[in-house]
Structures are given as C-alpha cells and as structure tokens.
Amino acid sequence: MHLTKEDIQSLEQLTRVKIINSITGIKPANLIGTRSNQGVSNLAIFSSVVHLGSNPALIGFVMRPHRDTPRHTFNNIMSEKYYTINHIHPTFIENAHATSARYSEDISEFDACKLTEEYLDDFAAPYVGESQIKMGLEYKMTLDIPLNGTSLLVGEIQHLYLPENVNFEQEMNLEAMDSVGISGLNSYYKLTKLDEFPYARVAKT
Amino acid sequence: MHLTKEDIQSLEQLTRVKIINSITGIKPANLIGTRSNQGVSNLAIFSSVVHLGSNPALIGFVMRPHRDTPRHTFNNIMSEKYYTINHIHPTFIENAHATSARYSEDISEFDACKLTEEYLDDFAAPYVGESQIKMGLEYKMTLDIPLNGTSLLVGEIQHLYLPENVNFEQEMNLEAMDSVGISGLNSYYKLTKLDEFPYARVAKT
Numbered sequence: 001m002h003l004t005k006e007d008i009q010s011l012e013q014l015t016r017v018k019i020i021n022s023i024t025g026i027k028p029a030n031l032i033g034t035r036s037n038q039g040v041s042n043l044a045i046f047s048s049v050v051h052l053g054s055n056p057a058l059i060g061f062v063m064r065p066h067r068d069t070p071r072h073t074f075n076n077i078m079s080e081k082y083y084t085i086n087h088i089h090p091t092f093i094e095n096a097h098a099t100s101a102r103y104s105e106d107i108s109e110f111d112a113c114k115l116t117e118e119y120l121d122d123f124a125a126p127y128v129g130e131s132q133i134k135m136g137l138e139y140k141m142t143l144d145i146p147l148n149g150t151s152l153l154v155g156e157i158q159h160l161y162l163p164e165n166v167n168f169e170q171e172m173n174l175e176a177m178d179s180v181g182i183s184g185l186n187s188y189y190k191l192t193k194l195d196e197f198p199y200a201r202v203a204k205t
Numbered sequence: 206m207h208l209t210k211e212d213i214q215s216l217e218q219l220t221r222v223k224i225i226n227s228i229t230g231i232k233p234a235n236l237i238g239t240r241s242n243q244g245v246s247n248l249a250i251f252s253s254v255v256h257l258g259s260n261p262a263l264i265g266f267v268m269r270p271h272r273d274t275p276r277h278t279f280n281n282i283m284s285e286k287y288y289t290i291n292h293i294h295p296t297f298i299e300n301a302h303a304t305s306a307r308y309s310e311d312i313s314e315f316d317a318c319k320l321t322e323e324y325l326d327d328f329a330a331p332y333v334g335e336s337q338i339k340m341g342l343e344y345k346m347t348l349d350i351p352l353n354g355t356s357l358l359v360g361e362i363q364h365l366y367l368p369e370n371v372n373f374e375q376e377m378n379l380e381a382m383d384s385v386g387i388s389g390l391n392s393y394y395k396l397t398k399l400d401e402f403p404y405a406r407v408a409k410t
Contacts, residue, residue, distance in 0.1 A: 001368065001371060002365070002366055004365075008362060008365060009261075019365075019367075019377065021256055025384045026232075026396055027231075051232070051267075054222045054225035055221060056210075057221075059229060098405050112407075120207075140352060141350075143350065145346075145359060148260075150258055152348065154352065156210070160224075162206045162208070163206065164206050166206060170223065171226070171392045172227035172388060173388075174394060175394065179230045183378075184377065186404065188399045188400050189380065190396075191395075192397060193392060196393070197299060197393075199390070
C-alpha cells in the first residue's frame with residue numbers, strides 16, 4: 001500500500017495521527033516527573049525520550065507545542081530546572097497510561113493514577129517508586145522546531161538508579177528489566193531479546 | 206544501585222557507553238537509505254528515529270558529531286535532500302547490524318550487507334526491499350546540539366509504504382508487522398503486544 005504526502009494530508013485527522021505516530025516503530029515508555037513552583041508534583045507519560053550522547057550523558061525528549069496549550073511538564077522544567085525519567089513496567093502500564101489525561105495543575109498524577117511519589121538523595125523532582133530504572137536530570141536547553149511548534153528538551157543525567165544485579169560488562173537487558181515499549185499513543189509491548197552482535201567491523205581481506 | 210553524575214563520568218568509556226546508550230529503554234530499529242552525489246548508495250542503522258508531528262508528518266533522527274568524522278548519511282542528505290527510513294525485521298537483523306561497520310564511501314552497504322536496494326515511484330533515495338514499512342523523506346532542517354556536537358535532522362514524509370493488511374482504524378500492530386527494537390548498540394528485541402487502552406480522560410465526578 002502506497003500513500004503519498006498528499007494522501008497522508010487528506011486522511012481524517014485521527015487516522016493520520018494513528019498511522020504517523022506508529023510509523024517510526026517501537027518507542028520507549030517513560031514517565032517524566034516534575035514539581036511546580038507551587039510544590040504540586042506532576043507525572044506524564046512520554047514516548048519520545050532519546051539518547052543524545054554519553055559524555056556528558058545527555059537525554060532529549062520531544063515536547064508538543066506549548067505556546068497555546070499549557071504543558072505542565074514543560075512549565076515545571078522551565079521554572080524548577082530538574083526532572084526525572086522513569087521506566088514503565090507491565091505491572092503499571094494502565095496507571096502510566098492514565099497520566100496522559102488532562103488533569104488540572106493542582107492535581108498530582110501520582111495521586112490520581114496511584115503511583116508512588118519518591119524523593120531520593122535530596123533531588124528536587126519526584127521519581128516513580130515502582131520504576132526499576134530511573135534518572136534525575138538537570139535541564140540544559142530547548143531546541144525549537146519551527147516547522148510545527150514542537151521542541152526538543154535536552155537534559156543531563158545527574159543521578160542514575162539501577163537494579164543491583166546490573167552487569168556493567170553487558171548492555172542492559174531490557175527483557176530482564178521488564179521494560180516496555182509503546183506504539184502510537186495507546187499500545188504497549190513487552191520485549192524479548194532476540195540476539196546481541198559484536199561491534200560491526202569491515203572484514204579485512 | 207545509585208550512580209551520580211561524577212560516578213558516570215569516571216566510568217571506563219565503553220562501560221559508560223553501554224549503560225547510557227541503554228538507559229532510555231527500547232529504541233526503534235531503522236535503516237536509513239541515501240545516495241551520494243557520485244551515485245553510490247548508502248545504508249546505515251539508526252536507533253534514534255523519533256516522531257515529531259503528524260501534520261505535516263515530520264520525523265527526526267539524531268546524527269552523531271559530523272564535523273571531525275565523515276558521516277556518509279549526513280553528507281548524502283545534505284547534498285541530495287532525500288532519504289528513506291525502513292523498518293528492520295528479525296529475518297535481517299544481522300545484515301542490518303553489519304551496516305554499522307565503517308565501509309569506505311565507494312562501497313554500498315546494500316551490496317556489502319546483502320540487502321535489496323529498491324527504487325520506488327521515481328524517488329531519488331533507495332529503499333530496503335526486505336522492509337515491510339518504509340518511508341521516503343525530504344530533508345527539512347538540522348537542529349545542532351552544541352553541548353556535544355550532535356544534531357537532530359528533521360524531514361517530512363513524502364511517501365509511505367505499508368503492508369496491504371494495515372487496518373487504518375487501529376494503531377499499527379508492531380507485533381504483527383514483526384518490527385524489532387534495539388537496546389544500546391548491539392542488542393535486538395522482538396515485540397509482543399501487551400495491551401491497548403483508550404485515550405485517557407479525567408473521570409467526571
């Protein structure tokens with residue numbers, strides 16, 4: 001089946017969103033935790049978290065247009081500068097999904113969606129107690145994408161919390177960690193490791 | 206286990222890369238196809254493809270620093286403006302992984318890694334014949350991340366190729382499509398759909 005740019009533009013909006021939101025393949029499932037300058041905690045699911053570099057350890061995520069629609073996560077990061085990113089596991093995908101509803105800013109999604117608000121090592125932003133992998137980040141910069149009003153927010157990892165049994169000699173096993181993936185906006189997947197290959201090198205002849 | 210920013214910085218480089226490249230969770234597995242101004246095709250695996258918006262249909266991916274190290278994908282997109290993004294399936298994960306080796310610019314990874322170079326509907330860049338989901342993009346802009354020299358390249362979908370059996374009323378089923386995910390640089394995962402939830406709304410009381 002072939003769709004041109006014009007075919008895509010002429011799709012009904014919800015259909016277009018379903019297709020284009022799924023088209024990049026599997027996406028990571030993370031919860032971003034923040035606190036407002038009024039002290040209200042916020043938790044929101046994001047599927048656009050992306051690794052930007054390891055030294056320094058920089059992580060990005062895509063924020064939808066925030067000029068006309070208030071985005072609590074964006075506002076809190078701008079005012080408080082610190083936030084957390086927390087993996088989602090199968091035991092709480094429904095709670096995590098529920099954070100995408102539009103709660104008013106005086107409501108904490110930790111309470112509304114029954115997830116544990118956890119503070120660690122004097123870090124200003126709340127972690128998700130149920131997550132096995134979580135990181136505390138300091139906001140660094142915003143890259144605006146003028147084509148559609150979205151932004152890439154970039155932060156640096158200040159704290160990293162991992163299960164005790166992580167083997168630093170190997171890449172993290174996301175199957176063993178029970179991390180999940182997202183497709184589109186609403187579909188959740190579990191992961192089964194297929195294979196691991198050595199670094200690819202050009203064969204010497 | 207708790208690692209601070211300083212702990213992360215003092216890790217041995219390869220260990221740090223393994224951890225930080227895995228820490229965002231599962232990543233999509235895609236091959237990016239281009240052609241040089243000399244007519245040599247290029248194919249490279251990327252795990253940083255990210256959805257930026259559906260109207261227009263904008264897709265981004267992260268390019269590692271290209272000022273000191275030649276990046277064939279980057280150079281080809283800058284000169285030719287068109288490229289393809291193709292899903293990876295379990296039957297060719299080893300071929301796809303092999304594209305990450307540093308082939309010289311006169312070698313086509315399609316040939317070297319035994320993947321089918323396919324041209325569709327007069328589009329200038331090559332698709333991967335083995336992929337079930339593929340898109341042809343026009344380059345739009347680059348956002349530089351001065352913190353580490355990486356860039357986010359943004360393109361707009363011009364053509365989309367999907368299996369005939371896609372149901373437009375639902376989000377794409379990545380398990381049925383047999384798309385794979387990546388963790389770190391070297392680990393490949395298959396996907397099993399856990400659940401799909403309705404759009405989350407705040408309960409009316």
